[in-house]
Amino acid sequence: ALMLAQKELGDIILVDIPSQTNPTKGKALDMLEAGPVQRFNASITGTSSYEDIQDADLVLITAGMPRKPGMSRDDLVAVNEKIMIEVSQNIKTYAPESYIIVLSNPVDAMTFVCFKTTGFPKNRVIGQSGVLDTARFNTFVAQELGVSIEDISGFVLGGHGDDMVPLVRYSYAGGIPLEKILPPDRIEAIVERTRKGGGEIVNLLGQGSAYYAPAASMVEMAEAILKDKKRILPSIAYLEGEYGYSNIYLGVPTILGGNGIESVIEIPLTADEKKALDQSVKSVQNVMSILETAKA
Numbered sequence: 098a099l100m101l102a103q104k105e106l107g108d109i110i111l112v113d114i115p116s117q118t119n120p121t122k123g124k125a126l127d128m129l130e131a132g133p134v135q136r137f138n139a140s141i142t143g144t145s146s147y148e149d150i151q152d153a154d155l156v157l158i159t160a161g162m163p164r165k166p167g168m169s170r171d172d173l174v175a176v177n178e179k180i181m182i183e184v185s186q187n188i189k190t191y192a193p194e195s196y197i198i199v200l201s202n203p204v205d206a207m208t209f210v211c212f213k214t215t216g217f218p219k220n221r222v223i224g225q226s227g228v229l230d231t232a233r234f235n236t237f238v239a240q241e242l243g244v245s246i247e248d249i250s251g252f253v254l255g256g257h258g259d260d261m262v263p264l265v266r267y268s269y270a271g272g273i274p275l276e277k278i279l280p281p282d283r284i285e286a287i288v289e290r291t292r293k294g295g296g297e298i299v300n301l302l303g304q305g306s307a308y309y310a311p312a313a314s315m316v317e318m319a320e321a322i323l324k325d326k327k328r329i330l331p332s333i334a335y336l337e338g339e340y341g342y343s344n345i346y347l348g349v350p351t352i353l354g355g356n357g358i359e360s361v362i363e364i365p366l367t368a369d370e371k372k373a374l375d376q377s378v379k380s381v382q383n384v385m386s387i388l389e390t391a392k393a
């Protein structure tokens with residue numbers, strides 16, 4: 098929320114479940130009071146009443162349990178599906194024309210739950226994983242090469258799990274294919290670290306999960322939509338035949354603009370890349386098979 102306000106992307110309403118004290122209102126007020134110092138103009142309010150989101154343009158869903166060290170994101174499916182259904186029903190009631198970006202884990206499955214529960218068109222229900230996973234990949238490549246992150250452009254495809262598919266063949270440093278400037282063993286180490294990047298932070302924190310980089314990733318997607326930027330960004334999108342998959346939400350390159358996901362970009366994959374993507378799809382489908390929403 099603070100990052101959104103700093104960029105003056107709109108007026109912001111934080112919604113959380115009620116509690117005896119008022120931490121949501123407190124956080125909102127604290128952020129608002131940073132405005133005069135940092136010179137941003139944005140209204141920021143906290144509430145536990147969904148009526149207050151009436152006719153919101155964009156809703157970012159971060160409600161739900163984070164994992165603890167030793168857990169997989171998929172272990173959160175049952176508890177977070179219930180939360181996602183409740184949140185989605187309220188969005189459907191109070192902000193029926195909104196665009197939605199889902200963050201809650203396991204995010205591919207939770208985006209599917211939100212899509213089914215709201216009944217919104219697929220271009221308006223979007224999940225976040227690839228911007229974050231790519232940011233992690235880019236961080237590690239820049240560190241390895243000792244160069245600016247500004248010149249690194251990685252590419253991550255697939256589900257937001259440990260078998261996500263960082264596509265080395267489509268990754269560059271200053272326009273130079275990564276494979277030309279890093280030895281295979283260093284690239285493999287970066288791919289592995291990216292796949293486990295969420296878990297690395299969960300273990301370091303001991304409680305809760307990554308925070309700043311996921312927020313920055315949501316804000317980049319929000320900005321693309323609100324300003325109709327037509328960015329090429331990875332999103333979790335509903336697939337209907339693209340890449341050979343259907344009835345699934347999966348991380349793929351998309352064009353994000355004023356109409357949400359305006360299109361899914363299909364790129365050619367080698368047999369090995371497709372095999373890796375198939376594996377990632379299988380993992381997402383395994384989680385989806387547990388969903389009450391998928392059974393209904």
Ligand SMILES: NC(=O)c1ccc[n+]([C@@H]2O[C@H](COP(=O)([O-])OP(=O)(O)OC[C@H]3O[C@@H](n4cnc5c(N)ncnc54)[C@H](O)[C@@H]3O)[C@@H](O)[C@H]2O)c1
Binds near residue numbers: 229
């Ligand atoms: N997709 C990603 O890349 C990514 C990145 C980071 C975190 N996450 C996920 O986002 C979720 C939130 O993570 P966090 O670190 O902010 O957790 P957190 O515990 O700090 O915050 C979760 C919030 O959800 C609220 N909540 C619980 N039940 C609710 C309900 N029924 N309605 C509305 N709000 C409710 C809680 O009160 C709490 O404020 C987790 O599932 C986490 O795994 C995903």
Ligand SMILES: O=C(O)C[C@H](O)C(=O)O
Binds near residue numbers: 170257296298311
């Ligand atoms: O790893 C997690 O549990 C949180 C999030 O999905 C992340 O990648 O940081």
